[in-house]
Amino acid sequence: MLTDWLSDAYLWIKAFHVMSVISWMAGLFYLPRLFVYHTERAQAGGEPAASFEIMEHKLLRYIMGPASIATWVAGLALVFTPGIVDWSLLWPWTKAAAVIGMTVFHHWLMIHRRKLMRGEGASGRTYRMANEIPTLFMVVIVLSVILKF
Numbered sequence: 001m002l003t004d005w006l007s008d009a010y011l012w013i014k015a016f017h018v019m020s021v022i023s024w025m026a027g028l029f030y031l032p033r034l035f036v037y038h039t040e041r042a043q044a045g046g047e048p049a050a051s052f053e054i055m056e057h058k059l060l061r062y063i064m065g066p067a068s069i070a071t072w073v074a075g076l077a078l079v080f081t082p083g084i085v086d087w088s089l090l091w092p093w094t095k096a097a098a099v100i101g102m103t104v105f106h107h108w109l110m111i112h113r114r115k116l117m118r119g120e121g122a123s124g125r126t127y128r129m130a131n132e133i134p135t136l137f138m139v140v141i142v143l144s145v146i147l148k149f
Helices: 002-008 010-041 049-080 091-117 124-130 133-147
Strands: none
Touching (some): 002 010, 010 049, 091 133
């Protein structure tokens, strides 16, 4: 039965989930910083925009995309593991909301990468502020999971 398998594999799934989250978060922290450099330095005659475009593409395509999918798959496997999540408590709801918010932020970054490619990106200041958003989601997620309020 699937639930038996999930229970038996719980620690492996949890470890894979944590590794996936770390990879995804690294990209969510780094990509807005690349956008700052792309916006400010490429226009100021510094590093060519093409270099930033390559880095942004590879980060999204080869690290963040797969890591976000792995995070979601492993996270949902944990949710469906019997006895792990008590939906009568607040913490799974706050964690779920923060993970959905983080996913929306990921998609916002993808949209802005396309805008930067067209020369229509936001300001460096906007990307600096956006760089703090994953930290807020991380705080909510970690507090939710550890404190289980």
